[in-house]
Amino acid sequence: MNRLRAPQLWVGLAWLALLLSLFITLPQSTWSTSVTAALPDAEQDWQQALMRDGQSTRQVTILLRGHDVGVLENGAREIQAALDTAISWQAPASVASDIQRLYRVYAGQLASAEDWQRLKTGDMDSLLERAQQRLYGPVGLGGVSLQQDPLLLTPSFIESGAGNFGTLTPRANWLQGEHQDESFLLLTGRLHFNAFEQAAALEFDNALSATISRLREEYPDLQIHRSGAVFHAVAAAQQARFEISTYGGLSLLAIVLLLIVMFRSARPFLLTGLTLVLASASGLAALLLIFPAPHVLAMVFATTLIGVAVDYSFHGMLAVQRGVAGFKAMLPNLRLGLLTSLIGYLALLVLPFPLLQQVAVFVGTGLVAAYLTVHLLFPRLLRPGQLRSTRGVQHAVHGLARAHPWVVSTPLRWLLYPVVVVLLGGLYVLTSTDDDVTNFHQSPPALMAEEAQVRDLSQQMWSPAMLVVRGDTTEQLLQREEQLHPALGALRDADDLHAWQALSRRVPSIERQQAVQRGWREQVNHPAFAQYLSQLGLPVAAPTTDFLTPAQMPGVNQHLLTTNGERFSLILLQLPKGSGEPLQALAQAHDFAEFYSPLHSANETVAELRGHLAWWLMLALVLAWLLLCLRRGVKVSTHIVGYLIVALSCSLLLAQWVQGSLNLFNLVAALLVLALALDYAVFITSRVEPHDVIKAVGLSALTTCLAFGLLSFSYTPVIASFGVSVFAGVAAALLAAPLLIGQLREKEK
Amino acid sequence: MLRILFITCLGLFGMTAASAQDITDDEVQARLQSWHALSGTFAFEQVRELAGFSRPLRSRGELIIEPDSLHWNTQHPIATSLHIDAAGVHQIKNGERTSIEGSAFVGQVLLAMLQQDYDFISEHFKTAVRDDCIDLRPRESYMRDHYQQIALCGDDQLQRIEMREADDSETYISLQEVIDA
Numbered sequence: 001m002n003r004l005r006a007p008q009l010w011v012g013l014a015w016l017a018l019l020l021s022l023f024i025t026l027p028q029s030t031w032s033t034s035v036t037a038a039l040p041d042a043e044q045d046w047q048q049a050l051m052r053d054g055q056s057t058r059q060v061t062i063l064l065r066g067h068d069v070g071v072l073e074n075g076a077r078e079i080q081a082a083l084d085t086a087i088s089w090q091a092p093a094s095v096a097s098d099i100q101r102l103y104r105v106y107a108g109q110l111a112s113a114e115d116w117q118r119l120k121t122g123d124m125d126s127l128l129e130r131a132q133q134r135l136y137g138p139v140g141l142g143g144v145s146l147q148q149d150p151l152l153l154t155p156s157f158i159e160s161g162a163g164n165f166g167t168l169t170p171r172a173n174w175l176q177g178e179h180q181d182e183s184f185l186l187l188t189g190r191l192h193f194n195a196f197e198q199a200a201a202l203e204f205d206n207a208l209s210a211t212i213s214r215l216r217e218e219y220p221d222l223q224i225h226r227s228g229a230v231f232h233a234v235a236a237a238q239q240a241r242f243e244i245s246t247y248g249g250l251s252l253l254a255i256v257l258l259l260i261v262m263f264r265s266a267r268p269f270l271l272t273g274l275t276l277v278l279a280s281a282s283g284l285a286a287l288l289l290i291f292p293a294p295h296v297l298a299m300v301f302a303t304t305l306i307g308v309a310v311d312y313s314f315h316g317m318l319a320v321q322r323g324v325a326g327f328k329a330m331l332p333n334l335r336l337g338l339l340t341s342l343i344g345y346l347a348l349l350v351l352p353f354p355l356l357q358q359v360a361v362f363v364g365t366g367l368v369a370a371y372l373t374v375h376l377l378f379p380r381l382l383r384p385g386q387l388r389s390t391r392g393v394q395h396a397v398h399g400l401a402r403a404h405p406w407v408v409s410t411p412l413r414w415l416l417y418p419v420v421v422v423l424l425g426g427l428y429v430l431t432s433t434d435d436d437v438t439n440f441h442q443s444p445p446a447l448m449a450e451e452a453q454v455r456d457l458s459q460q461m462w463s464p465a466m467l468v469v470r471g472d473t474t475e476q477l478l479q480r481e482e483q484l485h486p487a488l489g490a491l492r493d494a495d496d497l498h499a500w501q502a503l504s505r506r507v508p509s510i511e512r513q514q515a516v517q518r519g520w521r522e523q524v525n526h527p528a529f530a531q532y533l534s535q536l537g538l539p540v541a542a543p544t545t546d547f548l549t550p551a552q553m554p555g556v557n558q559h560l561l562t563t564n565g566e567r568f569s570l571i572l573l574q575l576p577k578g579s580g581e582p583l584q585a586l587a588q589a590h591d592f593a594e595f596y597s598p599l600h601s602a603n604e605t606v607a608e609l610r611g612h613l614a615w616w617l618m619l620a621l622v623l624a625w626l627l628l629c630l631r632r633g634v635k636v637s638t639h640i641v642g643y644l645i646v647a648l649s650c651s652l653l654l655a656q657w658v659q660g661s662l663n664l665f666n667l668v669a670a671l672l673v674l675a676l677a678l679d680y681a682v683f684i685t686s687r688v689e690p691h692d693v694i695k696a697v698g699l700s701a702l703t704t705c706l707a708f709g710l711l712s713f714s715y716t717p718v719i720a721s722f723g724v725s726v727f728a729g730v731a732a733a734l735l736a737a738p739l740l741i742g743q744l745r746e747k748e749k
Numbered sequence: 750m751l752r753i754l755f756i757t758c759l760g761l762f763g764m765t766a767a768s769a770q771d772i773t774d775d776e777v778q779a780r781l782q783s784w785h786a787l788s789g790t791f792a793f794e795q796v797r798e799l800a801g802f803s804r805p806l807r808s809r810g811e812l813i814i815e816p817d818s819l820h821w822n823t824q825h826p827i828a829t830s831l832h833i834d835a836a837g838v839h840q841i842k843n844g845e846r847t848s849i850e851g852s853a854f855v856g857q858v859l860l861a862m863l864q865q866d867y868d869f870i871s872e873h874f875k876t877a878v879r880d881d882c883i884d885l886r887p888r889e890s891y892m893r894d895h896y897q898q899i900a901l902c903g904d905d906q907l908q909r910i911e912m913r914e915a916d917d918s919e920t921y922i923s924l925q926e927v928i929d930a
Binding site: 069092093094096097100101104129132133135136137138139140141142143144145146147159167168169170171172177178536537538 | 795797799800801802803804806808821823826827829831833835836837838840848849852853854855857859872889890891893894895896912914915916918920922
């Protein structure tokens with residue numbers, strides 16, 4: 001074969017540089033497992049900042065129960081000691097103590113929303129009754145100065161949820177609670193690392209699991225339950241790793257077996273392996289160069305490269321057997337297949353969907369590398385006549401080739417258009433869609449059960465949805481939050497909201513603090529209040545000009561967000577399932593507030609993307625038709641597009657039947673089906689020797705069906721969806737191939 | 750020589766203190782066990798001396814002690830009713846119960862004192878015996894925000910509770926069993 005020409009040399013060098021970059025990027029690579037990381041960026045800056053911040057994903061809660069308090073405390077101490085370097089454990093008693101001391105300083109100017117309403121409406125009787133009950137009851141005043149706060153507004157403010165842990169008792173290193181006459185302990189902490197940093201997360205999970213095993217051995221009745229994004233991230237990463245290795249391994253095994261059956265030689269296997277290795281390494285190198293933290297799901301979807309790369313290598317090997325002329329005759333078809341496939345992936349690159357962009361970069365680069373391997377290396381690694389198919393395969397291929405005249409003589413190919421009409425009608429009538437991102441991933445049931453246990457007892461679990469308030473200053477944020485208090489209280493009374501937590505409930509605005517201390521002082525001449533003060537012999541302290549501010553309060557960062565000079569405060573919500581609408585209405589009634597649900601927002605984005613993808617799919621069909629028209633003519637190209645519609649429709653209809661609805665990933669799979677089926681169509685309608693086409697297309701389709709058929713057994717719903725769709729589409733493309741054979745013969749005439 | 754004497758004294762003091770603590774703990778348990786367990790209805794009088802106030806606040810009423818809860822009914826100078834259990838303090842008004850949030854610990858302390866729950870007391874307080882009283886000092890900082898010290902006093906049963914709060918306010922509660930006629 002010829003020496004490399006200058007352009008080929010430059011392409012080869014660039015390719016080598018790309019591969020060598022792996023040595024630098026691979027050791028430093030970090031992989032993301034978060035579902036949200038796979039989704040498009042939020043629309044607004046503050047939403048992006050909120051997602052990047054990921055405060056909630058660092059939270060870890062561990063529940064210990066099932067034993068007496070002494071054993072629970074021993075277990076808690078062991079767990080805390082084992083994970084001390086990876087997590088900052090909360091010290092509830094000290095936090096509660098600091099807050100209590102702070103509130104005492106500002107007693108008399110802090111009042112609950114209910115007491116503020118009473119002060120505003122002059123309902124002194126109920127305020128005085130409550131104060132007297134407190135004074136003459138067994139519960140102390142919590143260290144609050146009666147002179148500073150004669151109505152005892154501040155103890156009531158603290159008890160309304162400002163400075164405590166609900167019914168849980170803050171202990172030095174954990175919270176203690178009672179449930180059904182049984183004590184439990186809750187350890188809460190914040191990870192020092194992002195929950196989706198795989199190595200750190202795995203090390204953390206392993207350390208905790210080892211400690212839990214040891215404790216369970218010592219105390220068999222001890223129950224330990226975990227809650228936190230890190231546990232779901234580790235489970236997802238382990239599942240993905242298992243699936244990649246299992247399905248990747250099985251696919252590889254299937255390819256090896258097929259090649260042995262076909263050729264009884266190691267050479268085809270080595271050449272196919274070389275194509276796969278170079279294609280995968282190139283795809284990975286490009287992926288790591290472009291994306292700082294690619295998603296593990298991208299690698300699962302990228303297994304589609306196996307099918308196409310195997311297809312290219314078969315075409316290459318079989319063409320080399322036909323000599324230089326045969327090889328050169330095959331190359332334009334391979335390029336046409338590559339070009340049409342790249343059009344499909346171009347669609348993914350344009351969409352603002354990180355996961356799909358990563359799949360596009362990996363597979364697109366891998367396809368180019370597979371083509372370059374075949375074009376540049378195969379003629380140098382294989383001689384004509386070096387490969388011989390086994391007799392069985394030769395018989396099968398000859399049998400299929402002999403069927404050509406029968407296929408051509410029958411009006412079989414004219415069945416294509418009625419079939420297309422029926423399938424498109426079926427798609428229109430039968431399909432429905434589901435864009436709920438929570439269905440994309442499924443954590444193990446045992447972990448979900450643990451999460452539910454912790455959620456029930458901790459009282460600290462907030463819905464992902466929140467109210468976001470905008471303001472120019474922190475004081476304005478607090479004042480605006482306070483405007484929402486009455487409406488939020490009403491929603492809670494109407495059971496549209498279980499609970500809510502806002503910064504302004506812990507630190508009232510300065511305006512409110514001034515109003516509270518002015519409010520009760522203005523009532524000193526109220527007869528009942530005057531009598532109360534006189535009975536106690538209580539002088540009224542002078543008003544203060546010193547006010548509590550958020551900067552003094554520990555642990556309020558989770559409520560504040562500043563991005564691009566704009567300030568936001570976040571009101572956390574505990575919503576009954578599926579009841580965001582009243583909160584949405586509340587936000588719409590105030591121009592400074594917005595109801596934000598990351599999940600709801602993600603669902604909307606996914607629905608929008610699914611719509612875009614459907615249009616891109618149609619556009620890709622049109623582009624492919626235009627491109628094919630240049631090489632195959634209008635009639636053949638139209639027939640090919642009909643064939644592609646059959647493959648795509650079967651892919652979507654089978655997915656609809658299996659899943660009950662279609663999701664975004666079925667459409668991504670359809671795009672890959674389009675790429676593969678186009679490749680088959682290009683070769684079936686080419687001048688390449690029919691025996692070679694039958695062998696290459698048959699092998700490619702069989703290996704792809706096997707690889708993606710296996711994916712449909714995945715535990716991860718999106719991967720299973722993807723597998724079902726690609727399997728159905730490629731199988732349909734293979735079975736519908738005879739519909740194109742007439743076109744081949746017509747072209748040859 | 751002086752150094753040896755000092756170290757010897759220090760050692761002896763340490764040993765004495767350690768053995769005194771052991772004896773104190775045993776005594777506390779013995780004292781609590783020697784008291785009759787409280788159950789039924791008691792009349793109480795409460796005197797609260799607020800820090801910085803010369804005029805004490807006096808109240809009286811009825812206390813009903815049940816196995817897992819207390820009913821604290823103040824009758825004078827105002828009528829108020831509280832239900833206290835391990836979950837906290839609940840206000841009873843017109844038959845409706847309203848929980849006071851964050852009162853779980855206070856509820857548990859009151860319940861443990863009146864039921865003479867040694868396990869709870871020793872878990873949360875350092876204890877010592879003084880005359881006819883058992884002194885309790887909170888072990889954890891959060892508890893010290895509520896109470897500096899509590900004393901449980903009585904001869905053959907708990908008769909008096911003395912509580913010094915974080916701001917030096919003091920509350921004295923005396924109990925007298927009500928015998929049905």
